[in-house]
Amino acid sequence: xxxxxxxxLRAIKFFKKIHQLKRNFQNFRSVKMENxxxxxxxxxxxFMLSHKGKMKVSEISDNIGLSxxxxxxxxxxxxxKNMVERVRSKEDRRVVHIELQEEYRHLxxxxxxxxxxxxxxxxxxxxxxDINTVYRAIDIxxxxxxxxxxxxxxxx
Numbered sequence: 001x002x003x004x005x006x007x008x009l010r011a012i013k014f015f016k017k018i019h020q021l022k023r024n025f026q027n028f029r030s031v032k033m034e035n036x037x038x039x040x041x042x043x044x045x046x047f048m049l050s051h052k053g054k055m056k057v058s059e060i061s062d063n064i065g066l067s068x069x070x071x072x073x074x075x076x077x078x079x080x081k082n083m084v085e086r087v088r089s090k091e092d093r094r095v096v097h098i099e100l101q102e103e104y105r106h107l108x109x110x111x112x113x114x115x116x117x118x119x120x121x122x123x124x125x126x127x128x129x130d131i132n133t134v135y136r137a138i139d140i141x142x143x144x145x146x147x148x149x150x151x152x153x154x155x156x
Contacts, residue, residue: 038083041066041074043111046083049100050108054087056097 038046044064049055061071075098078084083104089095100108123131
């Protein structure tokens, strides 16, 4: 097997493992989220607004990595469901902030606690050394992506 074939096989194995990990994370989706019919994109926006407070559409777009038009469409749907509210700035009427409605702020906090409990149960099955190995592997991957100019880092 030549080097090119070896690289292709490693890439396929890598993507399979990432896909499996992604599916495992998706299984953490809360029953509350499913009952509320909240999409993953809506949940990401809700989580961000809960964490950061009111934000402009462009800020949400930059943080999530979706286009402004896509975010606007998602927000239109969320506004129809009374999940968020568009609020004009008192200082500059051209600026519109998105705010998460209080009911959904509580829902996000509840879901976040549930996800933390679930992750705690998973991590309790791992040794401290294994957990540190996972952290290190993630850091190595992020560094490799940054070297390729693909930095998708988020605020911690």
